Amino acid sequence: MEHILRPIYQERAGDPNTLGAILVEKVDELSPTTDNFDSVLLLLVKEAELPIFTKHYTYNNRITAMHIITEAQLRKWLLLATNKKLVDWLYNGRVVFDRNEFVSTLRKELKDNPYYGRSIKMGIEFSKLLRRYQEGRVSFEQKNFFDAYHHMSESLLHLARLSIIEEGNYPELMVWNQVRYFNAEVYRLNEEFIMSSESIEQRLELVFLATEFMLNSKMEECSVHILRVMEEQTNWSIQQLHEQEELKNYSINLEVFIEYLVDKGYIDIERLETKTPNVYHRYYVVHG
Template sequence: MIVMENLLRPIYQERASQPNTLGVLLYEKINNQSPVTDNFDVILLIVVREAKEEWYVKHYEFEHKTAAMHIVDETLLNEWIDTSGYRKVIDWVINGKIIFDRNEYMYNLKETLRQFPENSRKLKKVVEFAKLIRAYRECKDLYASKHYLDANSLMVRSLHYLARVTVLEKGFHPEITVWHQVKKIDPEVYKLYEELLESEEPLEKKISLMILASDFAIHSRAAKGAEHLLDIMKEKDEPWSFGELKVHPETQHYTLDLSILLEYLVERNIIDIELVETKGKNIFHRQYVLR
């Protein structure tokens, strides 16, 4: 890594000298084929404040090696970390080497990721859980419409979200090799995935069985998976309108899936509906309240 650092010094030194640069990390690929680095030999992650362009990427080649430089605004970086929007970056930050650090910014960021505070875990969980509900519902709809191949694809996707929720429940960041993690920490969820891949049942029968098995696995995680949203709803005793929840600053990372998540929680009797009269006859506003 020292050799690589010396070779790349002219590239990152110019950036490090700029006052809005907060830190520089160097991450070298470990295996010959590395999805974490898009198969580049090294990643340079440069975090900046108030960048003109929130994410700038440049590729280099030198001495039969390749490098990718990512200059990322700290606001976008934090969004990626909070929502797993760009999962590779978590690996880069946790396992990369700090080669420039202004006021211990990168050191503190590494420590925060390693400790994985509860509020960050809850947010990531609800983001993944809401995606899980959407994928699972779409799978069921496709199955009911006899689109079995498409339903199978959605089942694979929903199990992937389930795997990520499972890893987050155990206090870990989901990695790109998430099933490797799940195999060690939750054999039951891993078994679901294995059965989907290895079952010799006809496709229709296989999906039907997986829907039943997944339903239980999802239901048992509903309260914990949606904990971030439920905590928000505890902020006041009165019912919430959908509009109030949608514009709440803490739900902004999952607003696109908020409606289907609320509907699921209502079906599971975790949230109740209260009807409020409107000017229209027999037309009511729906409002949501914790049980």
């Protein structure tokens, strides 16, 4: 296969902007890692007009996806742990071109610094867990048990990813296989939630209690990043928080997280008068 694709990446290798090329080949008939393509060719470049550019090729009844990724986009994904396949490609793919050992150095960085970006990854994953937990609670209270079950299944997945990140590892596609070794407690909780003979209502009550306990126990460590950013200035409007470059990564879960930290006493509210009597602007301040 490589000899067919070689002209494609060799042409790119002649460009000094190209940093490396990695070839990933499908092993099983169903291959989520390669999106069921027979192979994936990952090209890493210093700069490009688009941070992500994809092409598909076909030959001899086989298909290949080529992804051209800028270094900035690559490092963002690694920092936030938002592209699970990428980590697999970097670790397990075959390096077919490596300018000045860029890929080799990157692999070494990931191995030598497993806690890279840990605080922001934990904060983002915690905010996703929190939202799903709250959505599950609402569905449960409305007696929409199937919806609650769905939300809490997602909550447990975020909890699993969070437990992997805590250990300085990257969540992979087969998350539960990882969690089995990193956090047996979370693994057993999920196993019991899925396989228990108790009613769905009883299973939900159990997982609510366990998740609430874990939210409380992990809250302080998971809020380190967002509070550190907020300490950079005296107070924040919600719009300023949304526009802050690092906090943009929390996306739609930012306000849920902020209100949770207000409720827990980590963030204080500062009221500023508006032109309308008895109506105030709401600003957020890290509790001093």
